[in-house]
Amino acid sequence: xxxxxxxxxxxxxxxxxxxxxxxxxxxxxxxxxxxxxxxxxxxxxxxxxxxxxxxxxxxxxxxxxxxxxxxxxxxxxxxxxxxxxxxxxxxxxxxxxxxxxxxxxxxxxxxxxxxxxxxxxxxxxxxxxxxxxxxxxxxxxxxxxxxxxxxxxxxxxxxxxxxxxxxxxxxxxxxxxxxxxxxxxxxxxxxxxxxxxxxxxxxxxxxxxxxxxxxxxxxxxxxxxxxxxxxxxxxxxxxxxxxxxxxxxxxxxxxxxxxxxxxxxx
Amino acid sequence: xxxxxxxxxxxxxxxxxxxxxxxxxxxxxxxxxxxxxxxxxxxxxxxxxxxxxxxxxxxxxxxxxxxxxxxxxxxxxxxxxxxxxxxxxxxxxxxxxxxxxxxxxxxxxxxxxxxxxxxxxxxxxxxxxxxxxxxxxxxxxxxxxxxxxxxxxxxxxxxxxxxxxxxxxxxxxxxxxxxxxxxxxxxxxxxxxxxxxxxxxxxxxxxxxxxxxxxxxxxxxxxxxxxxxxxxxxxxxxxxxxxxxxxxxxxxxxxxxxxxxxxxxx
Amino acid sequence: xxxxxxxxxxxxxxxxxxxxxxxxxxxxxxxxxxxxxxxxxxxxxxxxxxxxxxxxxxxxxxxxxxxxxxxxxxxxxxxxxxxxxxxxxxxxxxxxxxxxxxxxxxxxxxxxxxxxxxxxxxxxxxxxxxxxxxxxxxxxxxxxxxxxxxxxxxxxxxxxxxxxxxxxxxxxxxxxxxxxxxxxxxxxxxxxxxxxxxxxxxxxxxxxxxxxxxxxxxxxxxxxxxxxxxxxxxxxxxxxxxxxxxxxxxxxxxxxxxxxxxxxxx
Numbered sequence: 001x002x003x004x005x006x007x008x009x010x011x012x013x014x015x016x017x018x019x020x021x022x023x024x025x026x027x028x029x030x031x032x033x034x035x036x037x038x039x040x041x042x043x044x045x046x047x048x049x050x051x052x053x054x055x056x057x058x059x060x061x062x063x064x065x066x067x068x069x070x071x072x073x074x075x076x077x078x079x080x081x082x083x084x085x086x087x088x089x090x091x092x093x094x095x096x097x098x099x100x101x102x103x104x105x106x107x108x109x110x111x112x113x114x115x116x117x118x119x120x121x122x123x124x125x126x127x128x129x130x131x132x133x134x135x136x137x138x139x140x141x142x143x144x145x146x147x148x149x150x151x152x153x154x155x156x157x158x159x160x161x162x163x164x165x166x167x168x169x170x171x172x173x174x175x176x177x178x179x180x181x182x183x184x185x186x187x188x189x190x191x192x193x194x195x196x197x198x199x200x201x202x203x204x205x206x207x208x209x210x211x212x213x214x215x216x217x218x219x220x221x222x223x224x225x226x227x228x229x230x231x232x233x234x235x236x237x238x239x240x241x242x243x244x245x246x247x248x249x250x251x252x253x254x255x256x257x258x259x260x261x262x263x264x265x266x
Numbered sequence: 267x268x269x270x271x272x273x274x275x276x277x278x279x280x281x282x283x284x285x286x287x288x289x290x291x292x293x294x295x296x297x298x299x300x301x302x303x304x305x306x307x308x309x310x311x312x313x314x315x316x317x318x319x320x321x322x323x324x325x326x327x328x329x330x331x332x333x334x335x336x337x338x339x340x341x342x343x344x345x346x347x348x349x350x351x352x353x354x355x356x357x358x359x360x361x362x363x364x365x366x367x368x369x370x371x372x373x374x375x376x377x378x379x380x381x382x383x384x385x386x387x388x389x390x391x392x393x394x395x396x397x398x399x400x401x402x403x404x405x406x407x408x409x410x411x412x413x414x415x416x417x418x419x420x421x422x423x424x425x426x427x428x429x430x431x432x433x434x435x436x437x438x439x440x441x442x443x444x445x446x447x448x449x450x451x452x453x454x455x456x457x458x459x460x461x462x463x464x465x466x467x468x469x470x471x472x473x474x475x476x477x478x479x480x481x482x483x484x485x486x487x488x489x490x491x492x493x494x495x496x497x498x499x500x501x502x503x504x505x506x507x508x509x510x511x512x513x514x515x516x517x518x519x520x521x522x523x524x525x526x527x528x529x530x531x532x
Numbered sequence: 533x534x535x536x537x538x539x540x541x542x543x544x545x546x547x548x549x550x551x552x553x554x555x556x557x558x559x560x561x562x563x564x565x566x567x568x569x570x571x572x573x574x575x576x577x578x579x580x581x582x583x584x585x586x587x588x589x590x591x592x593x594x595x596x597x598x599x600x601x602x603x604x605x606x607x608x609x610x611x612x613x614x615x616x617x618x619x620x621x622x623x624x625x626x627x628x629x630x631x632x633x634x635x636x637x638x639x640x641x642x643x644x645x646x647x648x649x650x651x652x653x654x655x656x657x658x659x660x661x662x663x664x665x666x667x668x669x670x671x672x673x674x675x676x677x678x679x680x681x682x683x684x685x686x687x688x689x690x691x692x693x694x695x696x697x698x699x700x701x702x703x704x705x706x707x708x709x710x711x712x713x714x715x716x717x718x719x720x721x722x723x724x725x726x727x728x729x730x731x732x733x734x735x736x737x738x739x740x741x742x743x744x745x746x747x748x749x750x751x752x753x754x755x756x757x758x759x760x761x762x763x764x765x766x767x768x769x770x771x772x773x774x775x776x777x778x779x780x781x782x783x784x785x786x787x788x789x790x791x792x793x794x795x796x797x798x
Contacts, residue, residue, distance in 0.1 A: 039506065104588050518772050
């Protein structure tokens with residue numbers, strides 16, 4: 001990725017232009033912020049419960065799929081299996097967000113099963129990526145993190161094993177396909193004090209990948225856009241209620257120029 | 267409806283006075299905004315999962331019922347069937363919001379089934395009303411729209427066929443019982459950039475119908491109140507995060523005088 | 533409780549320091565505000581659907597459990613039973629929030645069953661506490677209230693019968709273990725115009741109880757912190773959309789000094 005600023009800016013423009021339809025199979029806590037963040041960015045969110053309807057949507061008009069394991073149930077796992085099969089059959093990119101994997105057995109087993117189903121991107125915090133890659137990480141909950149740099153090696157291994165691009169989010173966001181690594185130092189710690197910001201980033205990644213030249217570019221773009229929006233929101237408010245509102249505003253008001261001037265590619 | 271301004275203003279006052287209890291069987295994405303919008307308007311929202319509890323609520327204290335198909339599941343369809351039967355048995359008005367009908371088979375079949383169950387009002391965007399009426403519309407997702415004027419004829423046909431009042435929402439909101447048509451040119455495009463504004467309008471319609479002299483009056487009132495609130499919110503903020511917050515504020519601060527001065531009946 | 537101000541202030545500091553992990557099994561409407569309020573206060577929210585995962589979480593790292601019956605389903609009742617058993621087996625405190633008990637039969641029976649399972653705290657409005665204690669209260673919906681003072685005697689009886697501390701919320705919040713009573717006159721009526729403020733208070737109570745010296749202290753602390761935060765939020769905004777945002781900000785910006793200066797122990 002020669003010029004990260006251009007990739008990120010170009011991806012934003014494409015989302016605005018194409019308004020990709022993202023089927024977000026996500027946890028019940030973050031559905032509102034996920035849908036609102038996709039809308040603010042210019043994408044078109046769809047959330048469904050029924051497996052047949054998910055397959056039908058992917059087969060007719062779906063641009064991308066998000067699979068987020070936050071409040072996984074047995075029946076939702078079946079829906080996700082069906083949606084992933086449909087996405088793969090039609091070449092629709094899909095993103096795995098393995099929330100709290102390594103902490104709870106059911107989702108850990110299901111996430112391992114999904115790793116063989118060719119996700120385009122895997123997005124997680126350091127503890128989740130370490131756990132998926134087989135390291136003995138002990139995540140404490142969906143909001144807890146160790147430093148994202150601690151999971152770069154694990155991310156590379158996971159990328160090589162699965163063929164997915166791995167996006168490790170944290171103070172610095174790392175994107176790797178197992179060979180190259182892109183990193184962005186944008187964002188703010190306040191993003192971890194609002195529920196669903198990380199999960200929404202998984203949905204944004206799905207939108208970006210559906211319009212970008214490659215999954216690596218899409219994952220990098222989502223990290224860049226989210227990080228810059230988070231910084232702008234924190235400049236508007238240092239408390240989490242108002243911050244969450246301003247974050248949506250920042251997505252809506254984002255421009256390629258803002259991205260180019262603020263992006264900290266490291 | 268001789269004087270639309272009076273009908274809309276009077277309906278707001280009645281909601282404030284009677285605080286109708288609205289059982290909102292709605293999709294999981296929009297539950298928070300739906301409940302908050304009803305509370306801000308002066309109504310009392312209730313959301314339940316269990317079919318027996320829904321029937322019991324309708325039989326004891328329910329003023330109105332909303333049936334929104336956004337994240338329809340097989341078990342939710344059973345709950346909705348039971349709730350609709352109970353509502354009809356007791357003369358409790360109910361509103362059908364057939365989200366994304368025409369796009370997905372399961373909900374399309376279920377919506378057609380519900381059409382025979384005498385909804386008081388059917389609220390949808392143009393694509394949804396066209397699809398329900400049997401036209402070959404191709405909606406792309408819950409947020410997408412074609413011009414609402416394109417569905418007025420279909421709305422009239424649907425009203426005549428079902429006995430329901432049809433509310434077609436869009437740049438102009440149309441209300442029809444198959445004979446007369448009322449139309450309001452209020453609202454703002456930003457309302458489509460916040461998830462759940464349309465779905466909340468379905469719940470507001472249920473509240474309005476429960477206190478109005480007739481379903482036509484109630485549907486017109488909900489269109490008028492929502493449109494004026496949307497305009498006020500947009501004057502306070504042109505970005506969707508803040509806009510959504512100001513929309514709730516506008517409902518709470520709405521008065522008959524504001525409605526009378528701003529309503530654009532066309 | 534000799535010095536209520538010190539207990540409330542100290543509990544806030546402990547939440548910030550220990551960041552207790554609260555498993556909130558709560559209704560689908562209030563999940564976002566509940567998670568955000570816990571995060572803003574300094575606690576770590578977790579929401580799960582699967583019973584085995586709930587048990588596993590409690591067995592490994594759960595600090596407290598909330599059981600809120602707002603959108604109770606048959607399968608969720610099973611999950612709650614399993615979670616409560618696990619919590620009791622490990623000495624993890626749990627809070628029962630019996631939303632709309634007395635109004636609907638299924639949840640009323642389930643709440644009575646749970647009363648024998650040794651909840652640490654029962655939080656409800658006056659109508660709910662009266663119904664649980666066997667009085668013939670007729671609550672109209674989750675947001676409706678009669679005066680909280682009308683339920684103090686019932687709360688004492690319920691506390692003696694169950695061994696739980698009872699927190700009756702309303703214009704005045706009462707905490708009782710059946711013998712002593714603490715009362716706080718903070719808060720504002722606007723808190724009833726935002727969906728999930730009461731339910732979030734149940735989750736906050738769970739967080740407080742997990743770090744306090746006793747359930748009575750924890751329940752008192754949650755009433756005090758919530759009431760003061762509500763007053764601050766209302767000073768920032770008198771309309772419910774903005775009020776809800778400012779409420780989260782107030783939790784984040786709360787200090788022991790603010791609590792000591794504003795707490796109205798009566």
